[in-house]
Amino acid sequence: TMAHSFTQEYFQIPVVTRAYTTACILTTAAVQLEVITPFQLYFNPDLIIRRYQIWRLITSFLFFGSLGFSFVFNIIFLYRYCRMLEEGCFRGRTADFIFMFLFGGIVMTLFGLFANVFFLGQALIIMLVYVWSRRHPLVRMNFFGLLNFQAPFLPWVLMGFSLLLGNSIMVDLLGISVGHMYYFLEDVFPNQPGGRKLLMTPELLRTVFDRPEDPDQHHLREQQEEPQN
Numbered sequence: 001t002m003a004h005s006f007t008q009e010y011f012q013i014p015v016v017t018r019a020y021t022t023a024c025i026l027t028t029a030a031v032q033l034e035v036i037t038p039f040q041l042y043f044n045p046d047l048i049i050r051r052y053q054i055w056r057l058i059t060s061f062l063f064f065g066s067l068g069f070s071f072v073f074n075i076i077f078l079y080r081y082c083r084m085l086e087e088g089c090f091r092g093r094t095a096d097f098i099f100m101f102l103f104g105g106i107v108m109t110l111f112g113l114f115a116n117v118f119f120l121g122q123a124l125i126i127m128l129v130y131v132w133s134r135r136h137p138l139v140r141m142n143f144f145g146l147l148n149f150q151a152p153f154l155p156w157v158l159m160g161f162s163l164l165l166g167n168s169i170m171v172d173l174l175g176i177s178v179g180h181m182y183y184f185l186e187d188v189f190p191n192q193p194g195g196r197k198l199l200m201t202p203e204l205l206r207t208v209f210d211r212p213e214d215p216d217q218h219h220l221r222e223q224q225e226e227p228q229n
Contacts, residue, residue: 014086016097021079024121027062028071038063042118043109057109061121070165074125077158081128089135095205100131100182103199107178117171126175127182130155134183155179 010018030036043060047053064074090097104127108120117123133139133151141149143157159172182199189195 014083015094016101017079017082017086020082020101021075024062024064024075024078027059028064028067031063032067043112043120044118045113057105060112060119061105061124063119064121065119070167074122077129078121078125081125081132085128085132088132092210094209096201098205098209099199099201100186103182104178107181108174111174111178115170115174117174120171120174123171123175123178126155126158126172127179129158130176130179131183134179134187 013021027036027041031038031041041056041059041063043056044053048056064071086094086097090100101124104124105120108123108127111117112120133154136151139151141147141151141154141157143149143154143161147157149157155172155176159169159176162169162172185199186197190197
């Protein structure tokens, strides 16, 4: 049956991509059905600190505007690049992937304290796209059949597209900046002379999200993570 094949397909999506995409779709659906309003979701440091509305720290990453072109566009990009990262360089490393989300979310939230940003989900998507594109520099891209370019230009093309749609590019710039910070700390700095790995995934995350591995595999992972000079 169709429902069965959909369920099967759904549960084949890797866990982080599945959870985040589902949360975004459900949040938008709840707003469309007027169960909640965007005013209950947006990032507002004042309400978070003074009224203890802690949920805003999370909901500001889950809403991309009402159902429409922008929402569909964001969800497609989120699903595509989140899944490619999770099945590619983060395969078998769920804890590290979640830690990347936490790093991005915390830095963006700190930035949000000083800037007038209400929703941060789009910045998170651009961060995922940025990290993917820097790790696949030779992939040829085609944007709506109009532009051909190599992967590292993709975040900037998306920013240009935001500009054409009349959206603020502040969020895109934030995503690119945080993506670059992660890429630099994770991929560049550890391989510099005198550099080392600064982003350490907490053991708690590994315990909860990563399957217990045998000692050989652990040794192999440590070797992979050692910077090559």
